[in-house]
Amino acid sequence: MIRTGHTLLSGMAPRRLSRHIVLSLCILAGTGGAVGAADVPAAAPSVLEAPPAPPSWSFRFVPYGWLTALDGTTTVRGRSVKVDASFVDIVKESDTLVALMGDFEARNGPFTLMTNVVWSKIGLKRDNVRSRTLAPGVTGTLGTSLGLDIEMAIAEVGAAYEVARFGALAFDVVGGARYWYQEADLSLDVTAAVQFGDLEVAGSRAFARSGSVDWLDPVVGARLRYTVAPGHELLLRGDIGGFGVGSDFSWQAIGAYGFELGTYQGITFSGVIGYRALYVDYAQGEGRQRYEFDMLQHGPIIGLSIRW
Template identity: 75%
Template sequence: MHYLSHWLACGVVVPLGVLAGGAGDTLAADLGPPAPVSEAPVVSGWTYRFTPYGWLTALKGTQTVRGRSVKVDASFIDIVEKSDTLVALMGDFEARNGPIALFTDVVWSQIGVEGGNVRSRALAPGVTGTLGTSLNLDIEMAIVEVGGAYEVARSGPLAFDLLGGARYWYQEADLSLAIAAAVDVGDLQIAGARAFARSGSVDWLDPMIGARVRYAVAPGHELFLRGDIGGFGVGSDFSWQAIGAYGFELGTYQGVTFSGVIGYRALSVDYAQGEGRRRYEFDMLQHGPVLGISARF
């Protein structure tokens, strides 16, 4: 991606989907409401849609940095209220011609999770001592999806698409820990009463496959569901994503049709590399409401 006035003030151009084509499109956008599945005129050539959106993300799972593991359970409100760091840029773009669509989705975020929502867990093999109290976790993360979709079936207002592509992940994580007497801090950076475990740059690429279903409730209004799975041991061990959204047209200005979208997105990934003090793991579910406005031309 899946942050509005207060969230936008925090820098959230509010994680996440696939974009549809023009007014005659038969292929829906993941986070932008497509044209009605039925009773749409046939338009030849390419049409385009751009959707800046907001994914109000919560985090739940485990983060391991240099063999030190913590359990994270933070809602979007927790992150907004208790963190000094909350920056995000998110957007979709889709180009479409007939039943074929090419899409890309970008989510970049810099999130800080305060100690009340971070708990120490067992150390990785080869790391000795106790961590003490976890103070906070800062994650810089980019998620980029690229792929294509094809409409394989349609019956009245109901349409079914298959999609495939890849999801690229980039992360840097800093884990801040209170120093306890029993901690082995030989490979950590020390600043005052804190020890910092820094991951450095970590990235991987996951193949993904999925499907989406669209239902035209009324002209300009559509209910949309998407699901995909990926990883398969190529990058991460496994990942999955589910999106449900409702799209509605707002109006047309100078040939550009503007639409709104509301929905919910969940994205889970289980990735790990290295052992002992080189262990990095991101086993996390990111989920929350999605809000956006799209421009179709």
């Protein structure tokens, strides 16, 4: 009788069963294990590949000096003067040699948060400040201006996003706001024909003081970043703002070149040189209350970049 399955195996003597097992192993060995390899699924890899790490934040702080020159017109309590002063003129007369600047960036992949602060205290004398016309409602005549003192702070906040990259060249769009704070004191020669009104008179001088003036401008722009070589980067930025919200109009252009100096304990230090130009046309009030600042500030910048 022929039996199949476990009935046949269970009926075999232990010695005959051992012979069957040995015979089966020999057959498999002779075929190179092809049957077993085809039937047994491949083993899973012992080590799984880790997913790519998400972009992390990096930070950069750049303290600057801005060697400013001024070219434009300012009006303090209705008295307008023309300003034309080079950096050398400002150094001779001012309390500060340069406008002090600080720039901070936080970057994560294509996204960047930015802030910039400028403070300056500028004093100008007769050779660089000339009287112009009086505002409506102000009577009398004034001689040549004696001087102008301006204390000023500018703060920018915004964000940039990289929208295109072509090898070493990256293009960002920029948006944000620029805050201005100013105090201006104008000193003028006094003649007998002047109706002093709201002027403060001391000896032969009359002083017009603006008090604190501030405003906020929206800003939009773009910038280009070009990696010239490892550790060397060229930056070009331009923006426009105001649009009648704060000032009537403003614009800015910056060109800077950064070159790596070295790395210490994970912090990279770079030198920065460049040029910055900033123009604004702002006005408020009428007559003796009028304040106007229609001015271009421009000059070289020099600083130290600290990146971590």
